[in-house]
Amino acid sequence: MPKNIREEFERWEKTTLNKVISKSPEREPSFMTTSHVELKRLYTPLDVADKDYCSDLGFPGEFPFTRGVQATMYRGRFWTMRQYAGFATPEETNKRYKYLLEHGQTGLSVAFDLPTQIGYDSDHPLSEGEVGKVGVAIDSLKDMEILFDGIPLDKVSTSMTINSTAAILLAMYIAVAEKQGVKSEILQGTIQNDILKEYAARGTYIYPPLESMRIITDIFSFCKDRVPRWNTISISGYHMREAGCTAVQEVAFTLADGIAYVEAAIRAGLDVDSFASRLAFFFCCHNNFIEEVAKFRAARRLWAKIMKERFKAKRDESCMLRFHTQTAGCSLTAQQPDNNVVRVAFQALAAVLGGTQSLHTNSRDEAYSLPTEDSVRIALRTQQIIAYEIGVPDMIDPLGGSYAVEALTDEIEKKSLEYIDRIDALGGAVRAIETGYVQGEIGESAYQYQKEIETKKRIVVGLNQFQVEEEPLRDILRIRPEVEQYQKEKLGRVRKERDNAKVKQTLALLKKAAQGKENVVLPVLEAVKVYATLGEISDTLREVFGEYKER
Amino acid sequence: MSRKIRVLIAKPGLDGHDRGAKVIARALRDAGMEVIYTGIRQTPEQIANAAIQEDVDIVGLSSLSGAHNNLFPKVVQILREKKAEDILVFGGGIIPVDDIPGLKKAGIREIFQPGASTEDIIKYIKENVTT
Numbered sequence: 036m037p038k039n040i041r042e043e044f045e046r047w048e049k050t051t052l053n054k055v056i057s058k059s060p061e062r063e064p065s066f067m068t069t070s071h072v073e074l075k076r077l078y079t080p081l082d083v084a085d086k087d088y089c090s091d092l093g094f095p096g097e098f099p100f101t102r103g104v105q106a107t108m109y110r111g112r113f114w115t116m117r118q119y120a121g122f123a124t125p126e127e128t129n130k131r132y133k134y135l136l137e138h139g140q141t142g143l144s145v146a147f148d149l150p151t152q153i154g155y156d157s158d159h160p161l162s163e164g165e166v167g168k169v170g171v172a173i174d175s176l177k178d179m180e181i182l183f184d185g186i187p188l189d190k191v192s193t194s195m196t197i198n199s200t201a202a203i204l205l206a207m208y209i210a211v212a213e214k215q216g217v218k219s220e221i222l223q224g225t226i227q228n229d230i231l232k233e234y235a236a237r238g239t240y241i242y243p244p245l246e247s248m249r250i251i252t253d254i255f256s257f258c259k260d261r262v263p264r265w266n267t268i269s270i271s272g273y274h275m276r277e278a279g280c281t282a283v284q285e286v287a288f289t290l291a292d293g294i295a296y297v298e299a300a301i302r303a304g305l306d307v308d309s310f311a312s313r314l315a316f317f318f319c320c321h322n323n324f325i326e327e328v329a330k331f332r333a334a335r336r337l338w339a340k341i342m343k344e345r346f347k348a349k350r351d352e353s354c355m356l357r358f359h360t361q362t363a364g365c366s367l368t369a370q371q372p373d374n375n376v377v378r379v380a381f382q383a384l385a386a387v388l389g390g391t392q393s394l395h396t397n398s399r400d401e402a403y404s405l406p407t408e409d410s411v412r413i414a415l416r417t418q419q420i421i422a423y424e425i426g427v428p429d430m431i432d433p434l435g436g437s438y439a440v441e442a443l444t445d446e447i448e449k450k451s452l453e454y455i456d457r458i459d460a461l462g463g464a465v466r467a468i469e470t471g472y473v474q475g476e477i478g479e480s481a482y483q484y485q486k487e488i489e490t491k492k493r494i495v496v497g498l499n500q501f502q503v504e505e506e507p508l509r510d511i512l513r514i515r516p517e518v519e520q521y522q523k524e525k526l527g528r529v530r531k532e533r534d535n536a537k538v539k540q541t542l543a544l545l546k547k548a549a550q551g552k553e554n555v556v557l558p559v560l561e562a563v564k565v566y567a568t569l570g571e572i573s574d575t576l577r578e579v580f581g582e583y584k585e586r
Numbered sequence: 587m588s589r590k591i592r593v594l595i596a597k598p599g600l601d602g603h604d605r606g607a608k609v610i611a612r613a614l615r616d617a618g619m620e621v622i623y624t625g626i627r628q629t630p631e632q633i634a635n636a637a638i639q640e641d642v643d644i645v646g647l648s649s650l651s652g653a654h655n656n657l658f659p660k661v662v663q664i665l666r667e668k669k670a671e672d673i674l675v676f677g678g679g680i681i682p683v684d685d686i687p688g689l690k691k692a693g694i695r696e697i698f699q700p701g702a703s704t705e706d707i708i709k710y711i712k713e714n715v716t717t
Contacts, residue, residue: 149600149651161629164656165600238602238626278605365605369700402700404652404682478608485609489703498701507683507699514652585625 040080052076068326069484070283072446078438086441091336095431097351099339101332101444102432103390104355109428113141115393116418117194119361121146121171122405123518125182128171132186134408138415142224142393143186144194146170147204152239154200154573157522166519169405170196174526175568179207180214189217193224194269194359194393199241201228202254203572206560209262225266225315225359228254231292231464232271234583235473236278241573244465246580250555251296252303255310257556266315268296269359275473276319277365279481282330283447285319287454288464288473290338294455295464297346307346311353320382320389321363327382328434329443331358331389337448360386361395369402371497372508380417387421388434394418404511471586526568533566541565542575549579588717592642596624596633598661601651606678610646613704614711630660637661638670643715646707647677647694654681659692666693674714678702 066074075082086092093099096106105111118135120143121128132143147170150162156174157166166172173179188211197204205226209219230247233240240247251268258267272289280288293314300310318334320327338356342348362382367375376399383396396414398406406414422428434440461467468474487493494500545558555576562572595611597604604626611623622640624633637645645665647658654677662675677689678698686697696710 153600155600161600164653165651168652169601233602236602238604239600278603279609402680404680478612481605482609482612485613485704489705509682509684511682513682516655585627 044079044081068282068443069321069323070281070326070447070450072283072326072443072450075439075442078442080438082438082442086445092435092441098343098354099336100355101336102435104335104357104392108390108431109387109422110431113422113428114387114391114418115142115192116140116415116422117142117144117359117393117395118411118415119144119146119196119395120411121148122169122512123167123171123514124521125171125173125178129182129184129186131408132182135411135415136186136191138412139419140415142192142194144395145182145196147195147197148172149239151204151569152197152200154203154241154570154577156568156570157519157526159570163519166522167514172518172522173204173207173569174522175529175566176207176210176563177525177529177566178522179204179211183208183211183215187217188212188215189221194227194266195224196227198227198230198233198237198239199247200569200573201226202250202556202559203563203569205254205258205262205265206556206563209560210564219262221264222262223264225269226254227271227317228268229271229292229296229317231295231468232274232288234468235275235288236477237274240583242576242580243583244469247583248296248299248465249303250576252300252305253554253556255300255305255313256303257554258313259305259309263313265313266357267310267313269315269317270296271317273317273319273361275477276321277363278477279365279484280477281480282321282323282326283450284454284476284480286330286334286337286447286451287458288476289316289318290334290341290451291455291458291464291467293338294341294345297342298463301346307342307348308350308353311342311346311348312350312355315392316356316358318358318360318391319363320360320386320391322366322378322382324381324385325439325443326447327385328388329440329447331360331386331391332432332435332440332444333447333451334358335390336444337451357392359393359395360389360391362386362397364397364401367397367399367402368495368498369507370502371505372399372402374497375399375402376413376417379414380421383417384421384425384427387427388432390432400508400511403508404513407510407512469586529566529568537565538562538567538571542567542571545572545575546579549576591619591644591711591715591717592640593619593621593711594624594633594637594640594642594645595621596628596636596645596647596661597626597649598628598630598633598647598657599649599651599653600627601649601653601679602626603650603679604648606650607646607648610648610678610704610707614708617708619711630657630664633661634664634668634670637665637673638668642673643717644674644676644711647675647679649677649679649681652680654679655685655688658689658694662693676707676710678707 398410
């Protein structure tokens with residue numbers, strides 16, 4: 036770098052800056068990001084002097100994808116606006132989906148209730164009180180037919196937040212599509228299918244890690260021929276971030292999980308280039324604006340290098356980190372909830388500046404309950420305002436080249452890689468989760484964050500400063516308790532009307548496949564088609580695989 | 587010297603959101619209490635039994651899934667059936683304000699809402715538990 040910048044910088048520090056600081060010191064002795072990256076006062080060309088533009092940043096749509104995974108990014112088409120939604124019965128959720136599609140949403144994202152996610156039917160004793168609460172209840176193919184009634188599955192892409200029961204819900208989706216006359220080969224969408232972060236943070240595991248990983252690689256293998264346009268996994272940092280980890284930890288733990296899945300698939304005999312382009316990612320976008328933008332760019336570059344150098348991927352598509360973003364639910368406050376609209380807008384903008392492929396914006400009332408229709412509309416409108424009004428999507432990676440953004444991108448990449456090395460040394464992500472290392476790191480960060488709020492080291496507007504006397508929000512979405520009874524009765528009718536001999540037969544075949552080495556997805560598909568329930572299929576696998584218990 | 591306050595922090599139901607429960611367990615520990623954390627996916631029976639076996643003074647229930655109206659009162663009910671009604675029960679999580687009167691009527695002594703500080707909870711426990 037030209038010597039005169041350094042000289043000029045030092046001169047500035049000694050004169051202009053020093054004059055001001057000696058009279059009035061800065062607000063804090065030092066400034067940190069959430070990942071404890073100490074921020075410089077000013078970033079200059081000196082901070083990016085060692086970068087090689089072509090190899091470190093490159094061009095959009097080309098390795099290492101720092102500037103984005105598509106050649107035209109949002110000049111070609113906007114990110115997919117995809118609001119995570121689902122509650123109560125499939126009938127009610129179907130109405131919400133039609134409402135969202137009418138209002139310009141471009142993809143669906145299904146939230147399932149906890150029994151569906153953990154493999155219990157609505158009439159299971161452990162489902163009591165949980166049916167339809169955090170998402171829609173799906174017991175059998177019947178419910179899935181109702182959920183997508185009147186929604187052409189060849190026209191929409193659908194993301195499903197489903198993990199330990201992902202094979203079942205994917206099979207149901209394929210079966211519904213077939214009934215609509217849509218071939219599985221053209222279906223587009225995503226199943227989350229990321230079990231590792233369930234042990235680490237989110238909690239909807241069923242089977243032990245090894246058996247869960249086998250189901251996942253079976254899904255990879257099934258989809259590469261039968262559902263080739265489907266994203267077979269969405270490797271998720273979101274929930275670990277929501278559980279309290281920092282931006283750097285989010286990148287590190289997510290990519291470490293990604294490494295574990297790639298290794299498992301290779302061990303199962305798959306060629307890396309046959310499945311890697313179907314891996315998708317899912318990140319959170321929190322409040323620290325520049326750190327978040329840098330995080331996405333860093334994650335993209337780091338994953339590209341991992342795929343190429345560690346796994347010797349040959350195709351560029353195998354090295355692309357494509358991701359969905361959701362704004363940070365944990366950043367929303369119950370106090371002065373309208374302020375959440377502003378938080379979400381900043382987070383959404385950071386996600387777009389970071390090059391996200393799809394986006395969910397949270398609603399202002401989510402510290403109280405699932406959002407109302409009005410709140411969801413504001414959240415969707417926030418994305419539309421970014422897309423249509425503020426001009427940001429008209430350039431590719433407009434913050435690229437900013438001294439601060441590039442320096443932080445480097446720093447986050449470096450610190451994430453250090454973490455990944457540590458996880459490798461522990462024996463990889465599966466071991467690091469089994470031993471509780473990842474959970475411990477997340478818990479520690481969460482506790483520090485809470486302490487910072489309580490000591491006012493961290494200000495949350497309306498929560499620990501600028502409070503007002505206010506009435507709590509009362510106009511919220513309530514799930515009617517009758518939903519549970521309604522689902523139970525519908526389930527009872529399905530059990531009565533179906534061919535029970537066929538159900539038994541298909542479940543027996545599934546059991547045999549699970550005990551042996553056959554791919555389990557095919558027999559799951561056969562079972563859902565004859566209306567075997569989600570609980571019955573999960574129980575069949577429980578008998579063979581056993582259940583995981585939290586340490 | 588009075589003995590340490592013993593607390594059970596529990597996650598009833600299928601909800602896996604344990605950030606709050608873990609942060610509170612640690613804060614109570616740092617405040618000098620003996621804390622047992624059950625882990626996620628506990629039934630009301632398991633929680634009540636653990637409370638009795640561990641001889642705790644107070645139980646804190648955390649739920650963010652909306653199942654609190656079903657699950658919280660059950661814990662209190664089972665404690666009563668087992669003649670352990672001296673064990674206090676409080677709760678927290680994503681709990682709509684209109685649900686609070688019903689929960690209190692069912693015997694849950696206090697409900698902490700989003701934004702509550704660990705200081706508030708420590709203070710509440712110290713004021714309400716006599717050891």
